[in-house]
Amino acid sequence: MREYPLAGGPVEVRGALDLEATAAGVMPRRLPAWTKEQYQDPSVYGGTLMPSGVRLVFRTDARVLEFVVLTSTGQLDSDPRPRPTGMLELTVDGVLLGRRRAPLGNVWRMAAPGAAPRLIPGEPGTARFAGLPAGMKNVELWLPQQTPTELVALRADGEILAPLPDGRRRWVHHGSSISHCLEADGPTGTWPVVAxxxxxxxxTNLSQPGNDMLDPYVARTIRDLPADLISIKTGINIVGLATFRLRTFGPAVHGFLDTIRDGHPDTPLLVISPVSCPALETHPGPTTTGRDGKVTALGDPAELARGALSLQVVRDELARIVALRQAHDPHLHHLDGRDLLGPTETADLPDGLHPSAAAYRRMGERFAAHAFAADGPFRPGTGEGAPAGERG
Structure with missing residues (x-):
């Protein structure tokens, strides 16, 4: 077995925009380093470390591969064991070949949710994939979408080469936890990867669990990325945390789209409204989670008349904004999120908010059927060669 570097060598780390050097190796982050000075909430930083859609890409003639990683997961003092670390999944020439439970590494212990965490240091562990097909092949190792994972080493019994260009279009997506897909059954089961x-x-999945807030640094990140196709799915966090009123929501949407268009004036851009969530359809946020584990709304529906937001209000406003802008932006499109998961499927929301693993896969299939159809916004031949802007 020969060891190959996971940074600065033939292996590409895709889906991450930053690689932070750590004592063990490198930690992929899904937002660029310059964004860190523009937010204070630690949940934003933590969300960028959860590698939804992040994978190692290379060519090899090896029959055996070993990946050494150091994961970090959480544990409440009242829980008998740490949270599951998730799955590492290996695809060969686009076909899922194997799945391994990510090895347990660091554990952050907490007395209660939101309490100061205490680090219980762990050691790197190895995931081994044997019996790969003979000959040179394209390999992707997908990291667990819910678990920060430091990349320590890659060992192979053959040669590792850089991937060749394959001509695929580059799609950049931003959304909430419902696009990050913590509850998916594996990294290739998140709906953006399925689609x-x-x-x-x-x-490239830039979704931020609990933090899809039309943040300007996210818009500038998308503006500056090479992208042939772009989508944003927004609204659920904004309603759930009551962060905007109608007066401020519309201009924030316009500003987010304007910034993206500064770098991608003609790229197909799809705006997706929220999927169904019974608690927030006609009630404003904020939300809380009851003893039954279900999300409920705390807002007063009477506040809707004074500019509070429900999901119905957000969907109407997003549809209105897109229709208004389409008069001068023919590459802008809209999709009602209920077409991905609708009001008759709320049984697939175990906590009243987040879809089940099966529902995520169904969402990916429905998105693909809509977006990549012959008359869809991402139909074949659209968006190719779209430039990225320069960050100022």
Whole structure:
């Protein structure tokens, strides 16, 4: 077995925009380093470390691969064991070949949710994949979408080469936890990865669990990325945390789209409204989680008349904004999120908010059927060669 570097060598880390050097190796982050000075909430930083859609990409003639990683997961003092670390999944020439439970590494212990965490240091562990097909092949190792994972080493019994260009279009997506897909059964089961596989495109998932807030630094990140296709799915966090009123929500949407268009004036851009969530359809936030584990709304519906936001209000406003802008932006499109998961499927929301693993896969299939159809916004031949802007 020969060891190969996971930074600065033939292996590409896709889906991450920053690689932070650590004592063990490198930690992928899904936002660039310059964004860190623009937020204070630690949940934003933590969300960028959860590698939804992040994978190692290379070519090899090896029959055996070993990946050494150091994961970090959480544990409440009242829980008998740490939270599951998730799955590492290996695809060969686009086909899922194997799945391994990510090894347990660091554990952050907490007395209660939100309490100051205490680090219980762990050691790197190895995931081994044997019996790979003979000959040179394209390999992708997908990291667990819910678990920060430091990349320590890659060992192989053959040669590792850089991937060759394959001509796939580059799709950049931003959304909430419902696009990050913590509850998916594995990293290739998140709905953006399912859709990308069906559509034959490369996806970069910039979704932020609990933090899809139309943040300007996210818009500038998208503006500056090479992208042939772009989508944003927004609204659920904004309603759930009551962060905007109608007066401020519309201009924030316009500003986010304007910034993206500064770098991608003609790229197909799809705006997706929220999927169904019974608690927030006609009630404003904020939300809380009851003893039954279900999300409920605390807001007063009477406040809707004074500018509070419910999901119905957000969907109407997003549809209005897109229709208004389409008069001068023919590459802008809209999709009602209920077409991905609708009001008759709320049984697939175990906590009343987040879809089940099966529902995520169904969402990916529906998105692909819509977006990549012959008359869809991401139809074949659209968006190719779209430039990225320069960050100022």
């Amino acid at each position: 990308a596989s069906l559509g034959g495109v490369e996806v």
